[in-house]
Amino acid sequence: MLVLAAFLFCFSTTQGHAYPAPTFQKALVFSTHSAGVLTGTGFFARISGPSPEDVASFDVSGNGITKTMNSSMSIKNRGLFYWASDPGVVPNGDYVFTLTDTQGRSVSITKNFSYNGAVPQVDSTTMVPSNLAYVGTTTPTLSFSPVAGNYVYSIQIRDGGNTAIWYSPDPNTATSYTVPAGILLPNTVYRWYARVWDTTAQKNLQSTDPFYFYTGTKAAPEINGNNVLSFPYGPTDLLLFPRGRGLNVAPWDISYFRCVTPFPTTLDLARQRYQFNDPLYNSGAMVFPPGTQPMDGTYTFEIEDDLGRKASTTSSYTYAPIPDFIADTRLPADNAYFGTPPTFSWSRVQGDPGDGSYRYSIRITDYSTNMRWIDSPWSSDTTFTPSGTSGLPVGTSYKWRVNVIDPSGNNYRLSDYRTITFNEPEPTPVVTSVPTLSEWGMIILSILLAISAFVIIRRRSGSVF
16 A cells, blocks of 8 residues: 555646636625716626636625626726626625636635715816817826815726726726826727725725717818728628728717718718727628628718718729638637637638738637727738737636638628637646656665565564564
């Protein structure tokens, strides 16, 4: 038995996991008021470790209440968070967040909640910039006057469509915040809130209604980046997708932004914004069922602002669908885990000789696909390696896909999205190396010494070996 134990010890292995064990980065239970009106109780959490696909269950419970935590939107500098809410004020007391991953590992954190409905609201007339302002910069300073009493503050900036949180500093005593470079996009609408918290423990929040600002400068409108795309949509349909950028005018000052098609059909582009890239596209769309296709010809883009200033431009379109990928050989696999972005690779579409007839690009978005992180340069290559961490927060999940475009820029194909998670790397399973001759000698000597000690003990006790 002793020899076997020594043998097993020498050949033991260190077992790792496909992804790190779940940990909590932050968790909160807080009441939330907007412009003085109670809007409920929020349950907030950020985790690292498993992706949402590897979260088997995630609940928060306490005082007779149980809520399921669901993956929500992302914070630009922190990544994906989980959220649940209650329409009223939950009872005071402890609430336990419990997450179990698909490997059966669980982690919990307890947060205490005590309601205080007396947290005051910032006077919105002191907020700078004022509502519907043109700030002319991607690094604006947002400020407001303090409230009476001992409270802490924060701001929060979301995009105009309320799909992601772009800037959200931790609560502190400051009432003026300059947005760092590299966060906001040019010629883009954002909404911001001035927020008052009871303490840095963040149990009760009083928020203003949102104020909107535009990072561009108001001038005669321009149309930039306009073109017409078509690509497969769903299992059988085709989507026609005219898109353009209306510059120098915020949505609230647009009289119309439209695309006149050869059908003739006019598509409204003014209120339809297609994800977030630099700068933001406005778009319209038409769906064509099997057996039909978009019409070749000239598409006219027109915009007018509230002062009657106009701009127009045209784009030509020719339907020539891109064939499907030869095979789905994309790497990494879906729901893969890494410490830093890996090399992405994929197969060509059918009939592509690799001469630039078709060009490819990798897109990495936040987990909800509302915020673009990376659009790699268009290339005939079928691999792409991001540089460094590419500004991607570690400890969160993303989506990625392959885009394909033809030389005309009219025809487009895209793969489905896959999930990828970047965590601090965990040691991989490593089998102990085979001992050298000198190491074998030490092992044998240790075994002999153990046997000798065992024999001596047995003889002194009157037994024989």
